Amino acid sequence: MNTAAVPARRDKQIKTGRPHFAPTGVFVELPGRGTCFYRQYPNPGKPTLLLLHGMVCSSGLSWFRLFPALSQHFNIIAPDMRGHGRSWRASDRFTFERAADDMAALLQELNTGPVIAVGYSMGGAIAQYLWRQHPKLVSGLVLAATSYKARIGRHEELVVLPLFACMVGLSQAVEIFSHLPKGLIKRLLPKLADQLHEDETRWALDEMRRTSFRVVIETGREIATHDASEWLQEIDVPTSVVITERDRAIPPAHQLEMAKLIERAECFYHDDGHLACVTPGFGSVLAQACLAVVRRQQ
Numbered sequence: 001m002n003t004a005a006v007p008a009r010r011d012k013q014i015k016t017g018r019p020h021f022a023p024t025g026v027f028v029e030l031p032g033r034g035t036c037f038y039r040q041y042p043n044p045g046k047p048t049l050l051l052l053h054g055m056v057c058s059s060g061l062s063w064f065r066l067f068p069a070l071s072q073h074f075n076i077i078a079p080d081m082r083g084h085g086r087s088w089r090a091s092d093r094f095t096f097e098r099a100a101d102d103m104a105a106l107l108q109e110l111n112t113g114p115v116i117a118v119g120y121s122m123g124g125a126i127a128q129y130l131w132r133q134h135p136k137l138v139s140g141l142v143l144a145a146t147s148y149k150a151r152i153g154r155h156e157e158l159v160v161l162p163l164f165a166c167m168v169g170l171s172q173a174v175e176i177f178s179h180l181p182k183g184l185i186k187r188l189l190p191k192l193a194d195q196l197h198e199d200e201t202r203w204a205l206d207e208m209r210r211t212s213f214r215v216v217i218e219t220g221r222e223i224a225t226h227d228a229s230e231w232l233q234e235i236d237v238p239t240s241v242v243i244t245e246r247d248r249a250i251p252p253a254h255q256l257e258m259a260k261l262i263e264r265a266e267c268f269y270h271d272d273g274h275l276a277c278v279t280p281g282f283g284s285v286l287a288q289a290c291l292a293v294v295r296r297q298q
Contacts (some may be wrong), residue, residue, distance in 0.1 A: 025059070025086070030105040034088030038079035038106065039063075041071040047139075047294050048115045050103065051078040052123030052130075054145075054277070055219050058085030061207040062120055062277055069283030073291060077115070079106055081126070083215030085207065094218040096226060100129035107137050114139035116293050118286070120277055121145050121250070122219060125226050132231060140293035141235065144242035144286060145274055147250050148258040149227040232261045238296035239265045240289035249274035266292050 025039040039059050049070060053062035059078035063070075070076055080087040081099050092098065103126065107115060117138050119127030124146025131138040241259035245252050259265045268289045276282045 037086035041076035043075040048075040050115045052119040054121035066283040083212040104134040116140040118142040141239040145244040
């Protein structure tokens, strides 16, 4: 179990002109890769979580409602993936394998030792590849609202992915994107709008618009071809699977199928859909899943 705190880096306050709803972050240069941005909650002496966010999101947007519950028990590193948020936009194509290598480079740069990789949606696939490609850096896995192969729900295929791509495309004109009325957001993404007050909604849109439109397309292709079925059963670290029971993007049956393929995976259930991560109540369930991994490491 890793108990080392993340060493201090060259902190840089991010001034966006909007309220902060997540901890300010740090830029770090990854040799041969580019500049990676990550948020952190240092908690010396506690196990380290590497939080891997979902598609189109940033570390702030995916985790800002969950930081309070998790930071009580863990040292937290929450990076923006390449092409997402404030991290670099690499010229090579976005793949889950490359994203996993990026995360390994970050952990090595921070000298964290082995971490518990916590992946939500797309981040769950990247966590799987991180374990496969860099097993010495992963002491446990928590896979939430995710699956192990390309089985995109009809709702995500026809609505969510094209909508996100459209929103990111519009967002390149920040002045237009930042003034989208909340009523429109409520109609298109009612779950998100219901959970965020007006200032949070503006901030969330600002976070989303940072994602590269090209990366949205490339990520969609990765999701459509992801298949870990040949090696998923080889996972040999303590693993928790958090199943979102009303998920229309990644059906609960597919999440449960993944859990059954991982030896001794422990399941946790949450009565919500694919955007459960923006609700504070999800934090306690995720914290329980992470603590279960710690107990099994002892």
